[in-house]
Amino acid sequence: MKIVCVAVVALSLISGCCSAPLACEKLMKPIERIPDVSGRWYIIGLSTALCLPSTLINAVIWPSFTFDFASKGRPDIYISTTNVKMYGFCHNETSPLLIKGNSMIEVDENDAPTGDSLSLLQTGCPDCFVVTGNDLLHYLLIASRRKNITAAELDEFEMQAKCLSLSKPQYMNTDFDFEDCKSLDNTTDEEDTIILAKIHERVSSMSHLIIKCIIEAILYLVEKAGSVVWS
Template structure:
C-alpha cells in the first residue's frame, strides 16, 4: 500500500517532466524569519538557467568554495570572506551583504540600503543548509551547508528545487577544503600536474555541456520520484 501511495504522489508531481505547481510551492517557500547565517559554510552545488554557466565553471576549474560569515557590526549586515580553491591554489575575496527574512543581497557598505531584491533564501528541510537564489543576467541557485557534504536526500531536494526554478541539474562542486597548504593565486605558476589535467577538463567541459542539455528530460522525473518517496517514508 505504501509503495502504491508513493507511486501515486510521484505521478501527480510529474507533469511534462516537471514538478507540479503544488510541489514547487512547497519547495520554494521563502523564509519567514531570519536564518542563522553566521559561521563557516561550504558551497555544495550550483545550478543556473544557462546550462553552460555552472557546467563550464565546475568542469574546467573543479573548485571548492568556502564562506566565512561574520557580523558587520550592524543588524542584518554581514561580512563574507570567500575562499576559492582550484587544485593547490587558493584565493580569497571579501564582500558585505544585507540579509533579512528571505532577502539576501550584496551591498557596497553598511550604509547601503538595498532597494531591489536580487537574492533570496529559500526554505530547506536541511537544518544546517542554506539555499540561496540570485537573479540577474544569469540566474543562479546555490546549496550551502555547514558540512562539507550533504546526504543524498538533501541533494535530491535541491535538485528538484532547481528544476522548479527552471534551472538545469545542479553541478556538485569539489569537496576539498584543506586550505592549510594552499598556494596563492596571485603568484600562481601552473605546475605540470595541474597543466596535465587541462586537456581532460576541457573534454569534460564539452561532455558536461552535452549531458546537462540532453539529460534534463530524463533526469528530473527520477529525482522527483525519489524526493516524493523520501518525503512519504518520513510520514508512514
C-alpha cells in the same frame, strides 16, 4: 480483484500528480527569516537556467567554495569572505552584506545596497541555506555547515532546481583544505603551466558532459526562438 488493482493504480497516479505541485509550491517559497549565518558554509551544488555555465564551472575550474560570515557589529550587516580553491591554488574576496528577512544583498561602506537581492528558499536540510538570484543569470545554490549532505537532501535540491525550470545541479569539489594552499593571484609561469595541464586533463575527462550540455543549450534556444516566432 482487477477493479481493486485499477483503483490502486489510479490513486497512486493522482497522488503523484498532486504531490509534485505541492512540493514545488513549498520549495519555491522564501523562508520567513534567515537564521544565524555566522561561521563557515560549504558550497555543495549549483544550478543555472542553461546547463552550460554550471557545467563549465564544474568541468573546467572544478572549484571548492566556502562562505565565511562574520558580524560587522551593526544590525544585519555581515562581512562575507568567499574562499575559492582550484587545482591546489586559492583566492578569496571579502564584501559587506545586508542579511535580513529572507534576502541577502551586497552593500557599500554606508550600508547602501549595491547589487541585486538574493532570496533564500525553503529547504528540508536542517543546516543548509538555498539561495536563488538573477545576477547576470538565474541560478540556485545550496550551502551547508557540513562538507557533504545526504542523498535525500541532494534529491530535494534537484527537485528545487526542476521546480524553478533550471538545469540539473552540478556538484562542487569537496577539497576544503585552504590552509596549505598557494595564492592564485601571483602564480609563476611554471605554476600556470601546471594549472593548464590539470584543466586540460579535467576537460578531457568531462568532454562528454560539455558536449551534451552544448547540444541541450542549442536545442533550448532553437525551441525558444521558435516559440517567439509562432507567438
